[in-house]
Amino acid sequence: MDKTTLDYIRSRDYFKGEDNFARIRGREAILCWGQHKESPPLVTVVIPSYRRVELLKQALDRALMQQGFDDYQILIVDDDAEGEVTPVELLVREYDDARIIYYRNRENLGLMDNWNMCYWLARSEWVCTLHDDDMFTANFLQKMAGAVRKYPQIDALFNLANQFDGAAFSDEDVRRITGPVAEQATKLRSQRVWRQNFRFAAGRTTGSFIRRNAFVACGGFGRDRQPGTEDILYNDDYVLAVRLFANFNCYILPQRIYNYRIGANNGSARVKDYLPDVVQEYYLGRQISARKCVLWRWAFYKKNKYRAIEMANQLNALVASGNCRMNREASVDLDRLREAFCLDERVSPERFLAELQG
Numbered sequence: 001m002d003k004t005t006l007d008y009i010r011s012r013d014y015f016k017g018e019d020n021f022a023r024i025r026g027r028e029a030i031l032c033w034g035q036h037k038e039s040p041p042l043v044t045v046v047i048p049s050y051r052r053v054e055l056l057k058q059a060l061d062r063a064l065m066q067q068g069f070d071d072y073q074i075l076i077v078d079d080d081a082e083g084e085v086t087p088v089e090l091l092v093r094e095y096d097d098a099r100i101i102y103y104r105n106r107e108n109l110g111l112m113d114n115w116n117m118c119y120w121l122a123r124s125e126w127v128c129t130l131h132d133d134d135m136f137t138a139n140f141l142q143k144m145a146g147a148v149r150k151y152p153q154i155d156a157l158f159n160l161a162n163q164f165d166g167a168a169f170s171d172e173d174v175r176r177i178t179g180p181v182a183e184q185a186t187k188l189r190s191q192r193v194w195r196q197n198f199r200f201a202a203g204r205t206t207g208s209f210i211r212r213n214a215f216v217a218c219g220g221f222g223r224d225r226q227p228g229t230e231d232i233l234y235n236d237d238y239v240l241a242v243r244l245f246a247n248f249n250c251y252i253l254p255q256r257i258y259n260y261r262i263g264a265n266n267g268s269a270r271v272k273d274y275l276p277d278v279v280q281e282y283y284l285g286r287q288i289s290a291r292k293c294v295l296w297r298w299a300f301y302k303k304n305k306y307r308a309i310e311m312a313n314q315l316n317a318l319v320a321s322g323n324c325r326m327n328r329e330a331s332v333d334l335d336r337l338r339e340a341f342c343l344d345e346r347v348s349p350e351r352f353l354a355e356l357q358g
Contacts (some may be wrong), residue, residue: 001275005231006340008223009276011199014239014284015193015246015291018219024109024117029077033092033102035092037142038065042071043126045117048111050079053087055133055261056164062095062178068142076120078104080115112221112236119215129206129217133166135259136207138180144209147188147253155248156193157209161260177254181257191250193242195286205237205256210244218243235277241286275332279340282308290332312337 012018045063048057056076078088092102103121105114108303119127126148131137146165148154152350162177169177244250252357285308 001336002229002231004229005224005276008226009221009283014242016102017217018041019318020220020222021117024113029103029117032089032104034100040124041073043128044122044124045072045074045130046122047130047132048114048118049076049088049132052132053091056311059130059132060134063130066141067138067180069145072141073101074157075101077114077118079108081105082110094096094154095134111226112224116220122212128209130196131206131263137178137257140257142255148209153249154251156250157246158252160254160256161258162256163260163262166261176217177259184255186254188251188253191245191252193245205241212247233276269273270324275336278308278312278332
């Protein structure tokens with residue numbers, strides 16, 4: 001991992017908003033299809049897209065086939081800046097649906113800044129991100145919108161997801177997982193930032209309802225890559241969730257109403273190196289612990305290191321197994337992880353693990 005990336009990770013305040021919108025101000029997104037309603041809908045479903053038109057079609061179909069709720073628009077931001085007309089634009093024109101708004105970035109922004117552009121262009125009070133390889137259940141919007149209408153104190157509402165491997169799914173499987181979810185007698189659960197140290201909180205922002213003003217106050221998503229480096233950070237949606245938990249009223253609807261794709265087409269499966277994400281989660285965890293008493297800090301500084309090693313070992317095991325989810329060349333180097341934690345180079349990896357687990 002490049003020193004520039006490590007310095008960026010260490011220097012961040014994971015609870016305070018950053019002005020990540022500064023990177024997209026003045027960078028043009030061209031409106032190619034559709035128009036915003038004069039009176040904004042309750043929610044805008046935003047879909048950041050880049051050259052996955054077949055998967056986008058599946059996501060778009062389910063977003064347009066929502067049951068029991070129609071106060072929404074769908075805003076697609078295409079990050080493909082090459083050519084006069086992209087496959088995504090051709091697909092949108094085939095639908096010819098007034099609920100769709102289609103923008104295309106004049107220049108490629110990259111993953112996180114395309115996500116930021118989606119929120120920047122949305123005009124509704126609530127924004128819900130749908131990744132272009134995921135799918136809603138048939139009454140997803142009805143359930144989420146019903147909750148935020150019932151509880152106006154909510155600033156962000158998360159949910160649970162079904163994971164599915166699209167490569168192994170038939171059309172019938174898709175119909176099965178995207179059907180309406182039955183009524184369930186479940187209560188909303190409040191989300192607090194300290195829960196992250198116990199893995200109790202939701203960290204997936206895709207499929208969540210987030211007030212646009214809360215998102216802007218948090219500063220949006222951070223850089224996925226520092227200038228001049230090859231390191232990629234894919235977990236800044238997790239960072240944003242922590243900022244929301246720390247500063248706003250966040251809840252989770254504990255129902256599996258979102259379908260999250262895993263497998264070869266999932267973005268995190270193509271990461272060149274998982275080390276930056278593991279290190280960033282460690283330093284984020286340290287800041288969570290630092291807000292508590294001395295005993296808490298002592299216990300969780302050690303726990304966070306152990307959790308980081310556990311995560312690295314799990315990733316390495318998946319890579320070694322040839323699991324289709326993982327980039328087979330992206331194993332985490334424990335020596336580099338130890339360096340990122342500022343541990344004595346004379347300590348062997350075996351002793352390092354023993355100390356963390358002891």
